[in-house]
Amino acid sequence: MKLKITLLFALIFSTVLLKAQDSLMLRKIYDEELVNGQCYSNLHYLCKNIGPRLSGSANAQKAVEWGKKLMESYGFDHVYLQEVMVPHWVRGAKEVGMIIDGKNKISVPIAALGMSVATPKEGITANIIEVRSLKELDTLGESVIKGKIVFFNRPFDPRFIETLRSYGTAGDQRNAGPAAAAKYGAVGVIVRSLTESLDNYPHTGATRYAQDGIKIPAAAISTKAADQLSIMLRRRKLPLIKFYFKQNCKMLPDTLSYNVVGELRGSENPNKFITVGGHLDSWDLAEGAHDDGTGVMGSVEAVRILKALGYRPKNTIRAVFFMNEENGDKGGIKYAELAAQNKEEHIAAIESDLGGFTPRGFGFTGLSVGQFKNVTAWKQLFEPYGSSRLVIGGGGSDIGPLKEKTPGIILIGFDPDSQRYFDVHHSANDVFENVNKRELELGTASIASLIYLIDQHGFN
């Protein structure tokens, strides 16, 4: 009995001690980042000295080379590139869009959707019809749609608290709308920009054609212009409102590109991995500051912090700059393939691809009930830093393929405050000036803290 009590006390004591150590380590991580943080200035370089970096572009290659040098400059144990073939889509000359109301022509801001085909050189002019959903398109069918430009105009539902859900429920218009409209004989598609913000900027993003279907040109239109067009369509019956647009984008041959990988080698389990990453490629309309400059710069910074604090990880910690998340996911797929091929054991992967805003927490996929209980115990450690929302469900496009290729992995999505993300997402507004230094640093420190906790305690 006495022994049992002694053991119990020893257990309680060691738990308390452990918690105190963790708490101390988190404080050190936040201090290092808030006092000596480098991710904000690194992001400045990426945005201003490199800039837009769509897969296959010269800037994407520059970003790869600079990213590798950056990791090397931090003295990581191993820094290398993973070859990956990526699609190479180019926008060409700026698009022209016009509402044609009889003799009146009103210029509107549009931008070709990523992967879209061009219009003929002279552009496309056709009657335009507004629909609010793919279902409505199906109801109207070929007899109504044929020969027209389809205008998808369902706005974000403002009632969702997290904007990612608004994006998710409106997103089928951009992702699948052009392919669906083509099926009914539409000649082009205009999609309301996927943002709740009422602004004058088209927000681009990839669309997916049916593999064996007809490809029709598709563009995003700014939300203000979408509202204007919608009002005109509702008011005017005859003559019908027409729309004109011209875009010059094209697909070039696939191009060799790279994921950039930097490791701190595990002192106990060098073949067990904790990955943290974001994507290095960005849309071409701006600097890819929040999408996903903050993700990649935060990932390398999280590892830098641990190294700067002299932390020797038990497992190998990897920062990964994935290539081609925006229009192909080829980097994420390649990373998972190589992981399987090299028989790596992956403990967890954290993806940061929702912007560099104040952290709220993390979402986990793959935890058992018992493991989630263990993770929940970390809430207390994150509470002083406002990053304690640890929930079931989360991940990201780049780490997703690891689920199948490295069974047993826990996928984790970093969840920053989501309110402002889609204001800038995929638009000309996604620039360095819209990133707040402290918000980025707090998020980065929270990611470094989670890596530390997983490395120390695992999930079991």
Add this chain to the structure above:
Amino acid sequence: MKLKITLLFALIFSTVLLKAQDSLMLRKIYDEELVNGQCYSNLHYLCKNIGPRLSGSANAQKAVEWGKKLMESYGFDHVYLQEVMVPHWVRGAKEVGMIIDGKNKISVPIAALGMSVATPKEGITANIIEVRSLKELDTLGESVIKGKIVFFNRPFDPRFIETLRSYGTAGDQRNAGPAAAAKYGAVGVIVRSLTESLDNYPHTGATRYAQDGIKIPAAAISTKAADQLSIMLRRRKLPLIKFYFKQNCKMLPDTLSYNVVGELRGSENPNKFITVGGHLDSWDLAEGAHDDGTGVMGSVEAVRILKALGYRPKNTIRAVFFMNEENGDKGGIKYAELAAQNKEEHIAAIESDLGGFTPRGFGFTGLSVGQFKNVTAWKQLFEPYGSSRLVIGGGGSDIGPLKEKTPGIILIGFDPDSQRYFDVHHSANDVFENVNKRELELGTASIASLIYLIDQHGFN
């Protein structure tokens, strides 16, 4: 026994039902605000059609009149003004500041601190000495300080997670620095702007002179210029760096102004009050968007939401636009005096004066242990909305005087995310464009929700 069990079940059932009702009501509140919210457009009017509105100014009077009309337009049960005499300080012509390095004169952005006296017409030129604290000033004493300009240059400590604490610990330089320096014979004071942001904007704010002390002119300098000046002072020994500044501010006679009050009358306890408010006055350098346009527009909106939902409050709910928080607190003092004079029973007062950013929760002052436990039960209701950080400690300058005048009151501070507040605070950057619509709306809905919960359940 059977009866007891029946009663127990009835109790559990009614608790569950109550919680479900509350949960439903919160959802309605958020939907009303996110779909039909008016505070963002009201804030636009306040910022763009009225603008800066320092106590005593013509714009402050305009804001009072418009604010009253706004409340009347919402059909509140009773809308009225409370007379209050306020100080009337004016900046006059824009300040001039220069670092004088031998023959080299470098212009730097400065702004007189609120309530400061002017320089002589020709300005002040004197040797300038940097100190980091009031303690350092005391150590140096009259022999070193006399005849000089004192430059307070202690930056924000970046390690605080909540920026309000950084502001709190750096704030003595602006609040008490000029009075302290005057005591040792300084001829002027330059204070590093109270922000962590490195920018070119002076951030003003009130200073307090000793009542019987000498008043010397004091100005804020931008953080970038403060860094520049500090580096010059450290590098150069002789000739000594001098500083020149000229400012034209003055105190005019106290002016009659007003708090604006709008009520929904309580159906059960008309003489019991729940107050929600912010301050209508703002500094003169910008539009007072976050400080405190979002606070006042959010307060009236919280009451509008409840009315729009047909909610009949048990207690009287009051939206208050306090006057003169920035340089005197006269509105808050008057409100408390009148509450005592009218023998009003005050249940709670909520102040929103930390900007219109994404809500994190509320801080409470005056709760007993048991009451705090009851409040903690509301966390669950706020969790889906990210506003569940309910903590001990909170309030604000405007509701503070109620503590003494209406014993038993619970003071509550609304806590939005704090990272960006001091980037704009008291500077030319505090404009409408820096407020995010959804962030403001979520905060406003969280305040309306808290009012509802207090009105329904009280704290006991």
